[in-house]
Amino acid sequence: LNLADEEPVDILPQLKTDCLKSCPAPKAAYETCVKRIEAKGEGDCEAWYFDMLHCVDKCVAPKIFKHVK
Numbered sequence: 001l002n003l004a005d006e007e008p009v010d011i012l013p014q015l016k017t018d019c020l021k022s023c024p025a026p027k028a029a030y031e032t033c034v035k036r037i038e039a040k041g042e043g044d045c046e047a048w049y050f051d052m053l054h055c056v057d058k059c060v061a062p063k064i065f066k067h068v069k
Helices: 013-019 024-040 047-062
Strands: none
Touching: 013 047, 024 047
């Protein structure tokens, strides 16, 4: 079996999903904002979204480099 012939697998989406579980506070704050905006009909949750992404990225970074060749 030649590893060069195998189709590469992108593990980033799975790592992000796994890491989202380690960010309950930012995720909850974002989801609360989304509900508030849906009820009000205006505004955005950009700041809360980026807080959540920052938490996920911080978790993913050390894990993704283990898989880079």
